Amino acid sequence: MKPALIALILAAGSSCFAPVSGASQYELMDYHVQQMIIQAINNDATGLQAFKEQLENRPRPKAGDAAKARPLQQRGLEQLARHALKEALAAFRQAFIADPTDPEIASRLALTYLRLARLKEAERLAVYTLSLAPTHAITWLGLGEIYGQTGDVNRAGGAFANAYRFASDPPQLAERLRQLATAHPAETVRAGARQALQTLKTATAPKPPDGSSAIPKTPPVTAVTPPDRFQAAADPKIADLPATATRQPESSSGNNALPPSIGAAMQESHTGTGQRIYQQSLPRTCLIVTSRNGKTDHLGSGLLASSDGLVITNDHVIEKADNLAVKCGERESTASVRKRSKQPDLALLATSLKSSESFVLNEAYSPDLIGRDVFVIGNPYGLEGTFSTGVISGLREIEGVRYIQISAPISPGNSGGPVILRDGTVIGIAAMVLKKGQNLNFAIASSEVIASKLFDPARMQSRPLASEP
Amino acid sequence: MHLFSAALAVWLVIGTAGLAARAQTIDQNRYYIQQMIELAASNDDYGVNATQQVLAQSPKPQPKDAAGARAAFERGRTWLEQDQVENALIALRQASQADPGHVEAINYLGLTYRKLNRLPEAEMALQQALTLEPTRAVAWFQLAQVYGLQNDTRRAVGALANTYRFAENPMRAEEILRNIAENEAADTLRNAALQTLHLYKLPVASPIVPPLPTNPGILPLNTRSGATPAHRPAAL
Numbered sequence: 231m232k233p234a235l236i237a238l239i240l241a242a243g244s245s246c247f248a249p250v251s252g253a254s255q256y257e258l259m260d261y262h263v264q265q266m267i268i269q270a271i272n273n274d275a276t277g278l279q280a281f282k283e284q285l286e287n288r289p290r291p292k293a294g295d296a297a298k299a300r301p302l303q304q305r306g307l308e309q310l311a312r313h314a315l316k317e318a319l320a321a322f323r324q325a326f327i328a329d330p331t332d333p334e335i336a337s338r339l340a341l342t343y344l345r346l347a348r349l350k351e352a353e354r355l356a357v358y359t360l361s362l363a364p365t366h367a368i369t370w371l372g373l374g375e376i377y378g379q380t381g382d383v384n385r386a387g388g389a390f391a392n393a394y395r396f397a398s399d400p401p402q403l404a405e406r407l408r409q410l411a412t413a414h415p416a417e418t419v420r421a422g423a424r425q426a427l428q429t430l431k432t433a434t435a436p437k438p439p440d441g442s443s444a445i446p447k448t449p450p451v452t453a454v455t456p457p458d459r460f461q462a463a464a465d466p467k468i469a470d471l472p473a474t475a476t477r478q479p480e481s482s483s484g485n486n487a488l489p490p491s492i493g494a495a496m497q498e499s500h501t502g503t504g505q506r507i508y509q510q511s512l513p514r515t516c517l518i519v520t521s522r523n524g525k526t527d528h529l530g531s532g533l534l535a536s537s538d539g540l541v542i543t544n545d546h547v548i549e550k551a552d553n554l555a556v557k558c559g560e561r562e563s564t565a566s567v568r569k570r571s572k573q574p575d576l577a578l579l580a581t582s583l584k585s586s587e588s589f590v591l592n593e594a595y596s597p598d599l600i601g602r603d604v605f606v607i608g609n610p611y612g613l614e615g616t617f618s619t620g621v622i623s624g625l626r627e628i629e630g631v632r633y634i635q636i637s638a639p640i641s642p643g644n645s646g647g648p649v650i651l652r653d654g655t656v657i658g659i660a661a662m663v664l665k666k667g668q669n670l671n672f673a674i675a676s677s678e679v680i681a682s683k684l685f686d687p688a689r690m691q692s693r694p695l696a697s698e699p
Numbered sequence: 700m701h702l703f704s705a706a707l708a709v710w711l712v713i714g715t716a717g718l719a720a721r722a723q724t725i726d727q728n729r730y731y732i733q734q735m736i737e738l739a740a741s742n743d744d745y746g747v748n749a750t751q752q753v754l755a756q757s758p759k760p761q762p763k764d765a766a767g768a769r770a771a772f773e774r775g776r777t778w779l780e781q782d783q784v785e786n787a788l789i790a791l792r793q794a795s796q797a798d799p800g801h802v803e804a805i806n807y808l809g810l811t812y813r814k815l816n817r818l819p820e821a822e823m824a825l826q827q828a829l830t831l832e833p834t835r836a837v838a839w840f841q842l843a844q845v846y847g848l849q850n851d852t853r854r855a856v857g858a859l860a861n862t863y864r865f866a867e868n869p870m871r872a873e874e875i876l877r878n879i880a881e882n883e884a885a886d887t888l889r890n891a892a893l894q895t896l897h898l899y900k901l902p903v904a905s906p907i908v909p910p911l912p913t914n915p916g917i918l919p920l921n922t923r924s925g926a927t928p929a930h931r932p933a934a935l
Contacts, residue, residue, distance in 0.1 A: 254869065255869050255870075256869060256870065291867070291868045291871075292867055292868065294871075320882070323874055323877075323878055324878075326871070326874055327871060327874055327875055327878065330868050330870060330871040330874075339874075348902070348904060350902035351877070351902045351903075354870070354873070354901075354902070355870075358870045517908060517911075519908050519909055519911075521886075521909075524886065524890070525886045525887075526886050526909050529911065555907045555908040555909065556907075556908065557907070557908040562906065562907035562908045563907060564907055609911075612911040612912065614911065
């Protein structure tokens with residue numbers, strides 16, 4: 231039996247078939263989308279058209295709040311332009327919740343999931359988008375990439391072929407497929423794109439004598455969506471390329487280099503120094519969240535102290551915790567206690583956050599420090615990544631432990647976080663405040679950490695105090 | 700579990716026949732709501748559907764003053780939109796007394812009680828709304844939030860599972876659940892959303908580090924702080 235005939239029979243009697251009866255709404259959508267892919271693989275334009283119409287004739291979901299969704303969508307696009315994928319996901323998700331019937335929003339959400347390598351979510355949202363707009367070329371392209379990344383070359387090829395069939399600018403889409411076929415990092419995506427190009431070559435090569443297209447013409451998605459709103463999404467040139475191809479190089483804050491030289495650092499304005507230290511230190515500063523009996527218990531701060539993910543914090547931060555979770559910059563890990571001591575109040579945690587971004591401890595503990603600028607990063611009262619400045623006010627020994635007294639404001643939640651000098655080295659670990667007073671705050675001196683059993687010279691770095699002009 | 704469902708179904712059918720002659724009390728209906736929650740948390744489709752059908756067949760209360768109820772409901776809704784919660788409560792209570800079958804008024808009453816942190820009353824009102832309309836997804840969702848605030852994970856899971864089950868747009872409900880599972884700071888509700896997604900085998904990326912709540916202590920500068928005196932350095 232010819233594929234077209236099979237497709238027509240399937241389409242006409244779809245309600246009789248198992249995937250349709252008693253299935254969830256998503257399974258119904260998925261069934262039709264998968265059928266469209268199969269017809270594309272078979273190069274069966276009639277069957278494809280039949281299933282497309284089936285999908286178009288499905289009951290539409292109730293319209294949402296478009297006015298509420300639009301600014302959220304715009305925010306998502308802005309975040310995407312900044313390569314802030316998590317923030318883009320949050321904005322598109324809120325837009326989708328506000329109006330789940332806008333295919334542009336649903337498609338953006340799907341493609342953001344794809345860029346975050348959350349392929350299952352991406353697939354579900356892409357299928358849903360196509361149930362709303364079966365000719366949405368960009369979503370077909372995304373779905374092809376999703377299937378390619380999951381290793382399903384055939385389905386990737388079918389979805390890519392549909393992207394081409396429904397593209398408002400087929401030559402441009404073909405060029406995009408050629409790019410995917412040659413430059414995508416995943417071999418299965420490349421193979422899927424090659425397969426689609428081959429299918430399309432077969433489909434487009436023999437032109438009917440009357441000059442009409444062998445592929446049924448369907449209105450391109452841009453015809454039903456206002457171009458001012460959806461231009462970015464509909465233009466394959468600026469739509470989502472593979473993350474590796476489009477992502478900008480990571481900022482220089484990613485390396486472990488200390489500032490070029492103290493002299494150069496001194497030439498910077500105070501504000502500039504603060505910004506530099508903040509940007510360098512943020513990915514190395516950690517949020518520590520403890521839980522007890524399945525509930526969040528305490529939070530504190532910590533600092534990445536080695537390239538293999540060791541994190542230093544205060545012992546009192548992790549006291550009585552059943553479980554520990556650590557977030558340094560944007561990366562998260564569970565943690566286990568490697569070493570701990572009550573006096574000094576320190577703990578060393580092992581995490582999976584392997585990175586060259588670790589702090590260097592400063593060995594100094596001398597009056598030369600007094601008056602030097604310090605910078606503190608931490609999570610006071612859960613306000614993540616709070617940055618404050620001050621000076622070293624004094625050196626104090628309390629109950630046999632050396633402390634650096636600082637004027638930089640710290641609060642509960644700063645515990646265990648780094649106190650940083652202008653050269654980027656850590657001079658202390660924020661630990662205590664004198665409540666009756668103003669800016670009378672204390673950090674365990676790094677020299678105390680270096681002298682403790684927590685310090686491992688093979689894995690952690692320290693250096694002496696650099697002179698300041 | 701299937702055996703239990705079958706037994707429940709038989710019991711429900713017999714029970715339904717027996718109860719046909721007399722009105723089910725509110726307490727009985729609430730019992731069925733609790734059953735729907737427990738069965739949903741166990742992913743027992745059959746049991747949930749059977750219980751839902753029993754509830755759907757139960758007699759609905761007649762309005763005492765339908766027009767008065769409608770007017771009071773509109774007033775209440777307007778107050779609520781303006782965040783005048785106490786006024787909204789008065790109006791919505793009037794509406795629900797004038798028409799005990801006005802499901803929307805009772806649903807809003809539950810929402811108002813929740814806003815006022817009067818959780819037992821919120822639970823009662825939402826359960827009442829659900830006895831009138833057991834497939835009302837929004838009431839299930841609000842009930843889940845109440846259970847979340849009461850730190851009752853199991854019942855929050857059941858209520859969220861029913862939210863998804865009865866959602867008009869399941870893909871939207873799925874995304875809402877993912878949003879809660881990934882971003883909600885309250886542990887119980889976040890864990891419940893996570894468990895619900897797992898229950899339905901829906902994808903989710905659960906965060907290793909739980910999201911932090913917005914600090915409730917951030918207040919205008921003229922607010923008095925409750926600082927306690929200390930003479931020694933204190934651990935943060």
